[in-house]
Amino acid sequence: MADVKKVATRQSYGEALKELGALHNDIVVLDAxxxxxxxxxxxxxxxxxxxxxxxxxxxxMMCVAAGLATTGYVPFASSFAMFAAGRAFEQVRNSIGYPHLNVKIGATHGGISVGEDGASHQCCEDFALMRSIPGMVVMSPADDVEAKAMVNAAYEHDGPVYMRFSRYGAPVIHDADSFAFEIGKGEVLWEGTDVALIANGLLVAETLEAADILAQQGISARVINMATIKPLDEELVLKAARECGKIVTCEEHSIIGGLGEAVCAVIAKHGLPCSVERVGVNDEFGHSGSAGELLRQFGLCAGHILETVLHLFRQPIYKIT
Amino acid sequence: MTKEEEITLRKTACKVRIGVLTATHGAKAGHPGGSLSAADVFTYLYFKELNIDPQNPKWEGRDRFVLSKGHTAPGLYAALAYRGFFPVDDLPTLRHIDSYLQGHPNMDTVPGVDMSTGSLGQGVSCACGMALGLKKQGSAARVYTLLGDGELQEGQVWEALMFAAHYRLDNLCVIIDHNGLQIDGPNEKVMGLGSIPDKLQAFGLNVFQIDGHDFQAMEKAFGAARQVKSKPSAIVLETTKGKGVSYMEGQVGWHGKAPNDEEYTRGMAELSAQLAELEAV
Incomplete structure (x- = not known):
């Protein structure tokens, strides 16, 4: 995908805010x-x-945003994911989540691809933290087109929303003219029947690359872009579990508490015989390095997704007879 | 303020204190000490200062009040109930399962509560956001927030005060209930605050320091605060924790403990006597 245009979704966030700001006078933006x-x-x-x-x-900032929301403004409160979801967790929980105020949190620099700054700034826990707040919508876009559509959808949604954007450029995989975004709806990018790859953020493009190689090896992979982590598109997960029987989740987040665990919970609740492997950060801190090096080193890349899928195919298959 | 008006406010404050005792006794829990030290300012705000309409609690043009020291909800609820936002008879349901009177203020369930609070240090920031929003809209409404003195140990309070001064929120009035006591003991033993007025002044607020049980002094300070332009005001109330109930006054143990039946009866007798005395004036 070397020739594909790449855009960091933090850039998309800024541009979308400007476009939206021209249309709606009630939008205010906070930064730290x-x-x-x-x-x-x-x-x-x-x-x-x-x-x-x-x-x-x-x-x-989070509480100021809450106060502004009570006067009818729609505040977009912005910082790095580490500080928006991490440092200010309790403020988001008590002053925004509990009263269900109409605040949008735009968190940039999510995940390990923050790069050179190192572990202190590489937030791989934000999905877990934000998912645990009742009523909070949690999303992470795959590319520029989706990011912009997501900011619009967040404005239209009545209630608190957490959006995670990246510092690192993501290949643009959507067509801006035909793309439609809906909160809580996953998107099947590739049809397939042998295994479902469910990803979000930067890993969507990596998943597409892995699926392409898998196809050459005779494995039909379904690729699902699950930009909304909460509320999760349970129907789509269940359909994938029933039709493919194998799922690999891919996210730039700790394997604890993110998309992977959300998918597992749905499958467990319905007692479906489906194997799940989670590609993510394995309960460890990151470190300094370039984004590309880090993503490869931590297995957040097409190569490791491919290995994970092939490993799954070598496992004995559990069948209900 | 006429003498008559002052007596009326004192009588109302007495009822608010009765409400505090009734609510915490009914709940068998809650925070009477700080509710009683602030009972006079709750009364002043809801019966004199705030431009509000109990029939229309969400009225856009209303003044806002944020109880940043949310644990003193019994005092706020009592003032709201006597002001007509909801029935006084509901006060004993405080903290009961399925009651709308949550242990800490909930803006979604209690008419008249402008912000959900309870986690110290956050309410003052929320009040800043409200003041900024109202100012931007050109509203004449003002925003008041009440903090405990121990609450000033939360770093976020000072972030909020910097914000208030930076954005020249002259429609914001920050009130400090300085009763000197917090859960673990006197402020100065737990974590020394130094001079509260000096600190507030250094953060760019226009500061008033008054007797927090004196309505005449409150009228002067709140009146002067309304005239201050281009900077937020702070009113430091020198108060007595547990004020009005003899065995609670100045006793740190009454921070977060409800009166038992015997203590309730004694407290109610004292407050009823005070009320009767004022009725006789």
Missing amino acids: DLANATKTEIFKKAFPDRHFDCGIAESD
Whole structure:
């Protein structure tokens, strides 16, 4: 996919905010001294009187956003995933989640692909943290097109939303003119019957690459882009489990508490005979390095997804007779 | 303020204190100490200062109040009930299963509660967001928030105060209930606060320090705060924890403990006597 255009979804976030800001006067954007990195500066340039820097104070920012929401504004509160979901978790839980206020959290620099900054900034726990808050919508887009559509959908949704964007460029896999996004709906990118690969974020493109190689080896892989982690598209997961019998989840997140566990829970609840392997960060901290090197080293790449699928095919198959 | 008006407020404050005792006794839990130290300011706010309509609690033009020290919900609930937001008879259901009177304020269930609070340090930030929103909309509404003194140990409070001063939120009034006691003991033993007014001033607020049980002083301070332009105001109330119930006054043990039947009866007798005395004036 070397020739495919790549866009970091944080850039998409900034651009989408600007477009949306032109249409809706009730949108305000908050940042915590990272407007240059989260790309909310794009909105700030266009609408300086609707952009509020809160200084390096993410906890305060989340509650300010909650207060603004009570007066009818739709605040987009932005920081790195580590600080938005991590540092300010309790503020998000108590001041936004509990009163179910209409705050949108735009968290950039999610996952290990933050790169050189190292483990302190590589948030691989945000899906787990945000999923645990009742009523919170949790999403992560695969590319530029989906990211922009997601920001629009988040604005239209009444209630708290957490969106995770990347610092690292993602190949653009969607066609902007024909793409439609709906919160809570997964997207089948490739039909297949032998195994289902369920991914989100940067790993969607990697999954497509793996599926392509699998096809050459005679394995028909279904590729599902599951941009919404919560509420999860359970129907689509169950259909994949019934029709493929094998699932590999792929996410740039800890294998604890993210998309993988959400998928496992659905399958367990319905007692389906389906093997699941989770590709993700294996309960360890990251470290410094370039994004590309890190993704490969931590197995968040097509090659490792491929190995995982092939491993699954070597396992004895459990069948109900 | 006329003497008559002051007496009326004092009588109402007495009823609010009766409500606090009734609610915490009914709940067999809750926080009477800080509810009683703040009973006078709850009364002043809901019966004099705030521009509100109990018949229309979500009215857009209303003044907002955020109880940042959310554990003193019994005091807030009592003031709201006597002001007509919901029946006084519901106060004893505080903290009971399925009651709308949650242990800490819940804006989704209690009429008149403007923000869900309970986790210290957050309410003041939420109040900043409200003040910013209202200011941007050109609203004349003001935002008031009440903090405990121990709450000032939360770092987020100072993040919020920086925000308030930076954005010149002159429609925000930060009130501190300085009763000097927190769960583990006196503030100065648990984590010294130093001079609260000096700190607030250094953070860019216009500071008033008054007797928190004196309605005349409150009228002057809240009135002056309304005139301050381009900076937020802070009113530090010097108060007595447990005020109005003799055995609770100045006793840290009454921070988060409900009166038993005997203590309730004694407390109610004291407050009823105070009320009768005021009725006789």
